Amino acid sequence: MTNTIMKTGLAFAALLLAASPALADPTQDVIHGPSLRASVVISSDVVRIGDLVDNAGTAAQIAIYRAPDLGTTGMVRTAQLIETLRANQVVGVDTHSLKEVAITRASRPLPARDVEQQVAKALAHRGGLGEAENLSLTFDRELRDVQLDPALTGEMIPVATYYDPRSGRFDVLFDIASDTSTTPAKLRFTGTAIETVQAAVLMRPMERNDIIKASDVSIERRPKAEVGSDGISLDRAIGMQMRRAMRAGQALRTLDLAKADLVTRDQGITLIYEAPGIYLTGRGKALEAGTKGDTVSVINQQSKRTVQGIVVGPGQVAIIAAQPRVMRPATLAANSAATGKIE
Numbered sequence: 001m002t003n004t005i006m007k008t009g010l011a012f013a014a015l016l017l018a019a020s021p022a023l024a025d026p027t028q029d030v031i032h033g034p035s036l037r038a039s040v041v042i043s044s045d046v047v048r049i050g051d052l053v054d055n056a057g058t059a060a061q062i063a064i065y066r067a068p069d070l071g072t073t074g075m076v077r078t079a080q081l082i083e084t085l086r087a088n089q090v091v092g093v094d095t096h097s098l099k100e101v102a103i104t105r106a107s108r109p110l111p112a113r114d115v116e117q118q119v120a121k122a123l124a125h126r127g128g129l130g131e132a133e134n135l136s137l138t139f140d141r142e143l144r145d146v147q148l149d150p151a152l153t154g155e156m157i158p159v160a161t162y163y164d165p166r167s168g169r170f171d172v173l174f175d176i177a178s179d180t181s182t183t184p185a186k187l188r189f190t191g192t193a194i195e196t197v198q199a200a201v202l203m204r205p206m207e208r209n210d211i212i213k214a215s216d217v218s219i220e221r222r223p224k225a226e227v228g229s230d231g232i233s234l235d236r237a238i239g240m241q242m243r244r245a246m247r248a249g250q251a252l253r254t255l256d257l258a259k260a261d262l263v264t265r266d267q268g269i270t271l272i273y274e275a276p277g278i279y280l281t282g283r284g285k286a287l288e289a290g291t292k293g294d295t296v297s298v299i300n301q302q303s304k305r306t307v308q309g310i311v312v313g314p315g316q317v318a319i320i321a322a323q324p325r326v327m328r329p330a331t332l333a334a335n336s337a338a339t340g341k342i343e
Contacts, residue, residue, distance in 0.1 A: 034085075034093045036078065039102035042067055043150055047103055049090060052081065059090050071107035071147035075100045108153070110146040115156075119189050122158040122172045127165035130195045136221065137170075139191040146187065151180040156187065168192040196221040199251040200237040210242045211260050222251045230254045241291075259291035262314045271300060271309065272318045284317065295320070 035054040042051050045067045050060025064084050068074035078098050085093055120132040129135060154177025162171040170193050175184040199222040206216065219234050230253040240257040263269055263286045273280040283301040290296040290311040298317050299306055309317035 034090055036081070036093055036095045036098055037101065038096070038098055039104070041104045041106050043106045049085065049088060051103075052076075052101060053085065053090065053093060056090060059085075059088055062088050064088065065103075068103060068105045069147070070105050070149065071109060071145075073102055073104040075102055106150050107147040108150050110148055110156075112143045112145050115146060115187075115189070116143060118156045118158075118174070119170070119172050120193075122161045122174075123163055123170055123193050126161065127163045128195075129163065129165075129193065130224075134195050134197065134224075135193050136196045136223075137191055137193050139189060143189075148176065148185065149178070151178045152176045152185050153179050154184065157184075163193065168194055195224045197224050197227050197231055198233075199227045199231045200234045201251050202246055202248050204248050205246070206242045207245050208242055209261075212237050212240050212242070212257070214238050217252065220251075227251045227253065232257065261289045261291050263294075263296060263311050263317060264289045267315060269298060269315050269317050271298065271307075272312065272316060274318065286317065 032055050034056050037052055037054060040051050046063040047065040047067050048060065049056045049062045049064055053060075065076070077100050078095050081101060082093060082095065085091070116137055117132070119137060120135045123129055123135060123137075124132040154175075156174045156176060158172055159175050160171075160173040163169070169190070171190045172188070174187045174189075176187065177184050198219055200217045201220045201222070203216055203218055206212070217234060217237050232252050232254050237252050237257065239260060241260040243256055243258050246252075246256065265286060265288055267286045269284050269286050271282040271284040273282075284298045285301065287297040287299065287306070292311055292313070294311045295308055296311060296317060297306055297308055307319055309319045312318045
């Protein structure tokens with residue numbers, strides 16, 4: 001009897017010793033069940049069970065959905081997803097009380113502005129076009145941001161460029177190298193291109209002889225064919241006089257403008273006579289119109305004589321003083337002999 005009890009006690013002690021390491025080691029691996037993710041980012045064109053569920057086991061590589069478009073996010077209802085998982089023998093999934101799961105397709109965004117710049121660079125100096133920054137492009141299809149596969153890491157390289165100067169039509173083909181394939185992706189863009197220049201444009205209708213003020217004009221980019229090489233800058237246009245009537249929205253050219261008349265025909269003016277130590281003014285009447293720097297004929301109201309002067313300001317004419325004649329010594333001696341005196 002005693003031997004039986006001792007044997008039983010030894011066996012129980014051995015069992016405790018065998019189990020004690022597992023009980024004493026809290027770091028021992030614990031097997032976790034499948035668990036649903038709240039959101040995922042994928043790069044493939046299909047969604048696999050392993051993308052959505054942690055610890056999916058051998059079912060992880062099973063494709064169950066088509067991926068969203070590049071750069072977009074799609075939502076999947078949890079109830080629908082659980083049904084799909086059960087159909088593929090994945091059960092007991094911890095949903096963490098999620099109502100839906102967000103699936104985002106990774107992409108390399110290519111902004112529309114960058115695309116436009118690359119097309120303009122490809123067209124620059126072709127068929128008579130100028131610099132890329134002066135080109136205005138109109139695409140056959142609305143230009144939007146392009147979403148590329150993340151593996152397409154190369155630059156946009158133009159491999160075929162066509163431009164027709166008569167119609168302005170263009171057709172540009174680009175290659176973009178891939179990290180995962182030797183075959184590059186191709187992007188093609190078609191439309192029309194015109195060269196533009198900065199031009200001073202009228203903000204309101206203007207009549208002949210009107211003087212342009214700062215509020216009358218603005219700077220806009222206009223087709224070079226419309227303005228030609230005769231365009232005028234905003235600074236130069238302000239203060240100039242219209243040579244002809246023009247409508248609002250028309251671009252100004254040098255030939256459309258003239259320096260503003262500061263003196264008009266029959267206008268009462270101020271005559272100015274200036275010499276070293278002398279500054280005199282008087283009243284007169286202009287016999288012709290002129291702008292600053294022009295030589296015009298005027299009547300001195302006091303002497304009634306017609307004299308010439310230079311327009312120096314609004315309603316102001318400076319009299320051209322006669323230059324004293326310097327006589328040579330030989331001429332001076334001859335005059336002295338003839339008159340008997342020096343004048």
